[in-house]
Amino acid sequence: MSEATLYEKSVPGRIGIDLxxxxxxxxxxxxxxxxxxxxxxxxxxxxxxxxxxxxSQRNYGVDSGFYPLGSCTMKYNPKVNEMIARxxxxxxxxxxxxxxxxxxxxxxxFNLQECIKEIAGFSAVSLQPSAGAHGELTGLLMMRAYLADxxxxxxxxxxxxxxxxxxxxxxxxxxGLTVTEIPTDGRGNIDxxxxxxxxxxxxxxxxLTNPNxxxxxxxxxxxxxxxxxxxxxxxxxxxxxxxxxxxxxxPGDLGFDLMHFxxxxxxxxxxxxxxxxxxxxxxxxxxxPYLPGPIASMQxxxxxxxxxxxxxxxERSIGRVSTFVGNFGMFVRAYxxxxxxxxxxxxxxxxxxxLNANYLRTSLKNAFPVPFDRTCMHEFICRGKVGKSPVRAxxxxxxxxxxxxxxxxxxxxxxxxxxxxxxxxxxxGKQTLDAFIAAMLQIAQEAENDPDVVLSAPHTVPVRxxxxxxxARKAIFCDPxxxxxxxxxxx
Amino acid sequence: MVYVPxxxxxxxxxxxxxxxRSVKDLFADVPKHRQFPDLNLPGPLSELxxxxxxRHVAQRNTSVEASSxxxxxxxxxxxxxxxxxxxxxxxxxxxxxTPYQPELSQGFLQAMFEYQSMICRLTGMDVSNASHYxxxxxxxxxxxxxxNATPQSRSEVLVSPGLNPQFDDVxxxxxxxxxxxxxxxxxxxxxxxxxxxxxxxxxxAVVVQSPxxxxxxxxxxxxxxxxxxxxxxxxxxxxxxxLGLFKPPGDYNADIVVAxxxxxxxxxxxxxxxxxxxxxxxxxxxxMVGRLVGETEDVDGQRxxxxxxxxxxxxxxxxxxxxxxxxxxxxxxxxxxxxxxxVGKRGLRRIAELCYHNSHYAASRIEEIAGLKINPKxxxxxxxxxxxxxxxxxxxxxxxxxxxxxxxxxxxDLGQAYPDLANHLLVAVTEMNTRQSIxxxxxxxxxxxx
Ligand SMILES: Cc1ncc(COP(=O)(O)O)c(C=O)c1O
Numbered sequence: 001m002s003e004a005t006l007y008e009k010s011v012p013g014r015i016g017i018d019l020x021x022x023x024x025x026x027x028x029x030x031x032x033x034x035x036x037x038x039x040x041x042x043x044x045x046x047x048x049x050x051x052x053x054x055x056s057q058r059n060y061g062v063d064s065g066f067y068p069l070g071s072c073t074m075k076y077n078p079k080v081n082e083m084i085a086r087x088x089x090x091x092x093x094x095x096x097x098x099x100x101x102x103x104x105x106x107x108x109x110f111n112l113q114e115c116i117k118e119i120a121g122f123s124a125v126s127l128q129p130s131a132g133a134h135g136e137l138t139g140l141l142m143m144r145a146y147l148a149d150x151x152x153x154x155x156x157x158x159x160x161x162x163x164x165x166x167x168x169x170x171x172x173x174x175x176g177l178t179v180t181e182i183p184t185d186g187r188g189n190i191d192x193x194x195x196x197x198x199x200x201x202x203x204x205x206x207x208l209t210n211p212n213x214x215x216x217x218x219x220x221x222x223x224x225x226x227x228x229x230x231x232x233x234x235x236x237x238x239x240x241x242x243x244x245x246x247x248x249x250x251p252g253d254l255g256f257d258l259m260h261f262x263x264x265x266x267x268x269x270x271x272x273x274x275x276x277x278x279x280x281x282x283x284x285x286x287x288x289p290y291l292p293g294p295i296a297s298m299q300x301x302x303x304x305x306x307x308x309x310x311x312x313x314x315e316r317s318i319g320r321v322s323t324f325v326g327n328f329g330m331f332v333r334a335y336x337x338x339x340x341x342x343x344x345x346x347x348x349x350x351x352x353x354x355l356n357a358n359y360l361r362t363s364l365k366n367a368f369p370v371p372f373d374r375t376c377m378h379e380f381i382c383r384g385k386v387g388k389s390p391v392r393a394x395x396x397x398x399x400x401x402x403x404x405x406x407x408x409x410x411x412x413x414x415x416x417x418x419x420x421x422x423x424x425x426x427x428x429g430k431q432t433l434d435a436f437i438a439a440m441l442q443i444a445q446e447a448e449n450d451p452d453v454v455l456s457a458p459h460t461v462p463v464r465x466x467x468x469x470x471x472a473r474k475a476i477f478c479d480p481x482x483x484x485x486x487x488x489x490x491x
Numbered sequence: 492m493v494y495v496p497x498x499x500x501x502x503x504x505x506x507x508x509x510x511x512r513s514v515k516d517l518f519a520d521v522p523k524h525r526q527f528p529d530l531n532l533p534g535p536l537s538e539l540x541x542x543x544x545x546r547h548v549a550q551r552n553t554s555v556e557a558s559s560x561x562x563x564x565x566x567x568x569x570x571x572x573x574x575x576x577x578x579x580x581x582x583x584x585x586x587x588x589t590p591y592q593p594e595l596s597q598g599f600l601q602a603m604f605e606y607q608s609m610i611c612r613l614t615g616m617d618v619s620n621a622s623h624y625x626x627x628x629x630x631x632x633x634x635x636x637x638x639n640a641t642p643q644s645r646s647e648v649l650v651s652p653g654l655n656p657q658f659d660d661v662x663x664x665x666x667x668x669x670x671x672x673x674x675x676x677x678x679x680x681x682x683x684x685x686x687x688x689x690x691x692x693x694x695x696a697v698v699v700q701s702p703x704x705x706x707x708x709x710x711x712x713x714x715x716x717x718x719x720x721x722x723x724x725x726x727x728x729x730x731x732x733x734l735g736l737f738k739p740p741g742d743y744n745a746d747i748v749v750a751x752x753x754x755x756x757x758x759x760x761x762x763x764x765x766x767x768x769x770x771x772x773x774x775x776x777x778x779m780v781g782r783l784v785g786e787t788e789d790v791d792g793q794r795x796x797x798x799x800x801x802x803x804x805x806x807x808x809x810x811x812x813x814x815x816x817x818x819x820x821x822x823x824x825x826x827x828x829x830x831x832x833x834v835g836k837r838g839l840r841r842i843a844e845l846c847y848h849n850s851h852y853a854a855s856r857i858e859e860i861a862g863l864k865i866n867p868k869x870x871x872x873x874x875x876x877x878x879x880x881x882x883x884x885x886x887x888x889x890x891x892x893x894x895x896x897x898x899x900x901x902x903x904d905l906g907q908a909y910p911d912l913a914n915h916l917l918v919a920v921t922e923m924n925t926r927q928s929i930x931x932x933x934x935x936x937x938x939x940x941x
Contacts, residue, residue, distance in 0.1 A: 002794040003597075006605045006832050016833035017572050019841050023926040027851030029844075030873045033708060035738045039612025040836040045574065048832050052578040052602070059598030061586030072588055076494050080538045082585075085760075086576075089549025094562050095762030096903055097553070101894070104551030105761045111533075118530055130624035130764070131818035133805070141667050170805035170815035174635070176668040179810045217520035248518055249525045264818065268494075271588040272822030273599040274782065276624070276764035279818075292664065319664035323565060323627045323657045323751070324762025332545070339541050342534030347527070351514045352495045358517055359505045375517055397592065407592055412806065429496035430505060456790075458594050464789040466593045471787035471799040477618045477776070478608035 002463070003054050007479040010041035016048050039481075058462050059273075060406055066432050068360075070379045070409035070421025071165065071213060073243050073265035075349075078340065081268065081333040090332055095324035099310045106309030109296035109325060112335045113280075116261055119338075119346065120242070121252025122282030124314070126291040128326045132240055133167035135260025135279035136207070139236045140175035141318045142258060142283070142290040143204055149316065152232065159198050159206045159228070161190045163214055163413040168207045168238060177204055184415055188216040188372030190224060199227050205234035205257070211241045211377035213413040213421070215357060225255040234258065234287070242266040243425070244354055244378035247347025257284045263327075267334035278330035289316040294325065352426035353378040356433060360424055363437045367444040371416050379423035381416050391447040391454045393418040398465060399446070399457035403439035493538075555900055558928040561853075563877050563919025564704070564903035565626075565655050566762065567754045569732065569842070570922060572833045575756040575826050585822055589782070593797040594789075600796035603784045603821065606828040613734045613831075614748040615741020616770035620781035622824035623767025623816065626751025627658040630698065630728055631665035632780045632814055633747040633769065637696035637724040638671050639813070640778055645695035645723065649686045650675040653703025654728065656908040662698075671695065687714075690721040700728035701740075705917065706850070706877030707869060708737065715744035731755050731768065731827075732846060733875050735839030747771045756830030757823050766823040777803060780814035782821075842922050846876040849929065850920035854878050856933035857918070863940065867915075877919045879905065879912075882940055886916040889939045897935040 043051070061067070067074035085091065093105055113125040129135040140158065147155050157180045158172045169179045180198050185191040190208070206228045211217045218224060228235050237251050237259030243266045245251065251259050263269045264277030271277065283291055294311035311325070325331075341349065354377050361370060361380040368382040384393025397407030397420070409421035424433060446454050458464065497505075502514070511517060518526060536544065560568045579585060583598065590596030603621040610619035623629040634648050648666070650659060650673050663673055674689055686697060697718045701709035711727070718725040727740035729750040740748040752766030753759070771779055777800065785799035805812040834842060854865045857880055864881040866872060882889055886904040893901035906913030920929065 003601060005601065005608070007608060010835075015835050015838050016574065017838055019834075019838060020845070020922065022845060022848055024848055024852035024929070027848050027855075029736075029847065030708075033737050033873060035734075035736065035742070038735050038739075038836055038839055040609060040735075040831055040834075040839055042835045042837065043832055045833065048574055048829065049577070051832070052574075052581070052829060055598035055602050056578070056581040056583040057598065058601070059583040059587055060592075060595035061583045063582035063586045067588075069588060069591075074586075074588060077586055078494060078538075080542060082580075084542060084545045084549075086758075087546060087549045089546075089552045089554060091758040091760050092554065092557070093552050093761045094560065094568070094759050094900070095566055096562055096564055097900065098890070098894075101553040102761065104548045107548055107551065108545075115532055118532055121528075130628065130820075131816070133815040133817045134624060134628070137665075137668070137815055141664065144667065165817075166805035166807070166809045166812065167815045167817050169810035170808075170812040173810045173812070174665075174668050174815055176670075217518075219520050222522055247530055248527060249521045250528050253525045253528065254522070262818075270585045270822075271818075272585050272820075273587045273596075273825065274589040274821030275622070275818040276820045276823055277818045278764075318667060320657060320660040321628070321664055322661065322763065323625050323655075323765070327624075327763040328761040329758070329764050336541050336545055338532065339534040339536050339544065340538070342536070343530035343532045345535050346530070346532070348495055351517075352497055354517045355497075355502065355505055355509075355514055358509045358511070362509045375511075375519065398594065401592070401595055406595060410591070427494050427496070430501040461594045463594055463597055463793055463795040464791050466789050466795045466797050467787050468593075468797050468799065471785035471797045474786060475776075475799075476786040477783060477799075478604070478611045481612070 005479055006041045006043065006051065009047055009051065010043055012042055014042040014044045016043055016045040065404050065406065066428060066436055067406040068408050068422045068424050069406060070423040071240055073423060073425055075268060075425035076427035077268055077270040078337065081336045084336050085329045085332045103309055105328065106296045108332055108335050110298050110309050112331050113296060115338045116280055116282055119246055120259060120282050121250030123285040124288035124291055125280055125282045126293060126295050127280045127331055128292040128321045129260060129279035129281055130322055130327050131275060131277045131279045132260055132262045133171055134321060135281045136167055136171035136238065137174050138281050138292055138321050139258040139260060140171055140177060142287055143234050144175060145290050145318050146287055147204060155202055155204045157202045158204050161212065162415050163212050164207065164209060165213060165238065165240065187219065188214045189219050192220055192223060195224065195227055199231035203231050203233040205236055207236045207238060209238040209241060211244050214372050214381050215376040215379035216372060217377055221254055240265060241378060244350050246350050247343060248350050252284065257287055263330045263334040268337040269330045269333040276327050276330065278327040289314050290318055292319060292321045293317045349426045356424040356426060356428060360422055360433055360437065364440055367441055379421060381419050381421050384418045384420045386444050386447040389447040389451050391451050393420050395454045395457065396420065396443055399443045399454045400439060401458040402460045405436055405439060555898055557923045558925050559898060560900040561902045561918050561920060561932060562900045564917055565657060565751060566759050567919060568921055568923050569754045571756045571758065572830060574833045575829045578829045579822060579826055584825060590798060593795065597795060600784050602825050602828055604786065604796050606824050607784060609828060609831045610768055610770055613731060613739060614729060614770045615739030616748050617773040618776050619770040620779055620783055622820040623769050623781055624820055625763065625765045625767045626749060627661035629749035629767035629769045630658050631662045633726045633749050634662055634696050635665065636747065636778050636780065637726065638669060640724060640775065641695045641722065645693055646671040647693040647695060648673050649689050649694055649697045651686060651699040653705060653709065654698060654700045655704045658728065687717055690717060694721055694723040696724045696726055698726045698728065702730055702733050702875045705879050706874040707872040708875060711743040732843050736843035736847065746775065752827050755827035757826050764820060764823055766820050766827055778813055779803065781816050781819055845922035849924055850876050850878060853918060853920045853929045853932065856929060857936060860937045876921060877917060880916045880918055882914050882916055884940060885913050889916065892939040893935050899932055899935050
């Protein structure tokens with residue numbers, strides 16, 4: 001049964017909240033600028049409470065169950081961090097107060113910057129970008145600015161493996177640069193020969209996800225980075241998969257010049273139904289002056305533990321990429337997360353994320369082919385194909401819903417046909433993984449013996465399979481306007 | 492760690508299943524000389540210790556009573572109804588991600604569909620996306636859209652001088668990736684009307700903020716026509732609370748409307764996460780950026796919702812996508828939806844009226860003070876929620892005194908963004924400020940400027 005919309009539930013004359021009476025004299029309103037009707041629905045508070053409670057029951061989060069959505073690191077989000085981000089001292093703080101009034105928040109920012117620098121091996125970090133893709137655009141603009149300052153105007157090509165996430169090429173275009181796609185070799189690494197051939201005086205740099213989107217650590221990472229630096233290019237790291245590396249290796253030590261971090265993946269901030277996240281960016285010494293700002297800096301005070309913090313623009317900053325300081329609420333959560341884990345905990349996260357992924361890979365590979373079958377990092381790809389069955393990856397995904405699981409990522413990376421990208425994360429225990437394995441193996445059997453039950457899945461969730469083609473054709477993007485009167489726009 | 496549930500026995504079993512002796516062996520591909528660095532990090536701390544530590548840190552921020560805050564300048568102190576955080580606290584919502592699997596995400600998809608519906612009505616536009624990072628990045632993307640939708644020879648972006656200076660900064664950063672450039676206050680006078688004379692065959696977009704950064708409503712009548720005749724697109728930067736009361740940009744035939752959605756039930760949170768509102772006309776929907784929820788049916792003919800027109804997006808179109816955005820601001824959009832549903836038609840209008848009347852009352856009280864002038868450059872403009880006070884002395888010192896001696900956050904020192912406005916204070920007044928607190932502000936300003 002579908003749930004009526006707010007507009008369908010609306011009854012003229014209702015309101016969901018009492019508001020204070022006006023206690024100042026009324027000023028004259030400019031009648032010619034005032035609208036007759038703002039078009040919002042009218043509901044009582046109990047309707048609103050029930051509406052959103054019902055909608056929440058029609059939604060699946062990490063707290064609902066296993067959510068192995070590859071590349072997204074759907075780990076458990078600690079409750080205490082939610083509570084801390086809501087402390088009035090943080091949540092009610094205006095971003096434009098003088099530095100002296102916001103020392104606590106600036107301390108959080110400074111300490112988080114320091115932690116990320118240490119974890120990833122960079123000279124400086126800016127917390128400005130609001131997501132991973134935002135960090136990518138930021139990094140590419142920094143690379144452009146850096147190269148321009150060094151008279152390197154002819155460099156326009158960004159090398160991107162064919163396994164890369166769509167945001168990498170999209171960010172490249174937004175930065176006014178051109179993508180050169182590099183193929184993947186038979187072991188799932190970037191093809192070194194093709195890379196060599198692409199390296200030249202027109203290269204801005206390489207955007208590399210490591211571990212890559214196949215869940216594999218680049219076996220020739222040292223040579224790859226040397227090649228790029230050798231031709232005068234820079235190496236940008238897509239840090240989406242940093243959860244596998246914390247305490248294992250520092251990208252800065254490997255020679256990455258820049259890298260973003262998805263706080264909503266690696267550092268446990270919730271994904272919020274699609275966002276908000278945060279995408280801080282780290283830079284090597286030579287690129288640090290180009291970071292977006294402002295950045296928190298610290299001056300030692302006269303009294304030993306009385307440091308003073310302030311906001312500062314890096315020397316040759318590309319500018320702002322967000323208003324104010326970026327998504328501060330996410331900084332608090334991520335900082336709390338790092339304090340909670342410490343160095344040992346972060347390393348343990350990476351180890352268990354990798355252990356879990358390899359356990360699933362080993363347990364599923366006989367039923368679902370694994371195209372690049374070697375020790376993986378935090379995730380792996382298998383094919384959603386079983387023998388000659390007509391069942392495809394999407395069908396397996398829908399059938400998993402009947403078992404109470406969220407499906408893996410489908411059809412990404414694009415280089416693997418019928419890809420199922422499985423990332424269990426470290427916060428799932430063996431029982432959950434075993435239950436998932438059992439479900440997958442059962443679906444594999446169904447695919448051969450009773451494919452219809454898989455092809456017609458899901459059977460047990462509030463709606464059955466939805467028609468995406470029809471959505472695009474119908475083009476209904478908002479509740480119909482039955483009362484177009486409030487729209488006085490000339491046509 | 493407490494969030495890693497493995498016991499020693501389970502770890503052993505799992506390693507045996509993998510065929511591996513130790514966890515370390517799983518990292519054989521990582522260059523040996525770089526493996527397992529010793530990280531110098533604080534912690535680990537227990538839950539109790541983190542909470543104690545961060546409560547202590549939060550206390551290093553000054554807190555004032557909400558009614559004594561008159562600071563706005565792009566982030567506003569509005570009431571957040573209790574319904575909002577109640578819904579945001581539902582883990583089914585906040586621990587989910589982008590609804591790639593619609594059958595498990597009908598709740599969020601419907602909430603976003605309803606968000607889009609309410610934003611369309613508020614702005615008077617045909618279609619709204621399901622959120623962008625913040626108002627400034629929404630604007631930058633709107634300008635990129637305009638550059639793509641107009642011929643390549645058009646590379647000028649005319650920006651009204653009343654644009655929030657941080658929006659202007661973000662826009663300029665984004666334009667580093669293009670051949671386009673901003674024509675703005677360096678070369679223009681202080682009136683939106685002056686923009687018109689710069690319209691020409693190089694113009695791709697005209698950006699006007701109304702109410703502008705100084706709180707004033709711009710003259711929008713007839714503007715779209717001029718912009719369209721010149722072959723450019725009109726982008727209006729709006730404010731969602733003002734839209735409760737004033738005519739929407741759609742009425743003025745805007746092509747794209749963007750806004751910072753923070754006033755809609757989203758905490759100030761030292762600047763973020765906030766919400767980018769982005770709405771446009773049907774004709775531009777295939778160029779629109781970000782996620783879009785559409786209505787459809789399941790195989791049984793039941794109504795349902797999915798993400799749609801994904802061929803605009805990076806995961807399908809890659810280098811030719813309309814934007815790189817992936818993670819957006821869904822949860823703050825949900826906050827805005829719950830906010831709008833709660834206050835509803837009459838409530839939003841009431842809140843806007845309270846802001847209007849309270850701010851006018853504040854301006855009239857401050858105007859009584861000898862030597863202080865309200866909106867000195869445009870005393871006859873209509874203003875909403877925010878206004879400029881010429882103090883006749885540096886605003887920085889006055890703000891400091893209001894804070895130190897009266898416990899009042901007096902406003903924004905315009906000198907921070909405009910060196911020639913160092914004597915000017917930007918004062919924001921909302922439904923949170925009582926008559927008493929406004930009177931206190933006026934009395935304190937009298938003292939502090941004496
Ligand atoms: C490999 C990879 N790169 C980049 C991104 C983009 O990050 P965000 O969604 O935070 O913008 C993602 C997100 O899923 C990803 O998986």
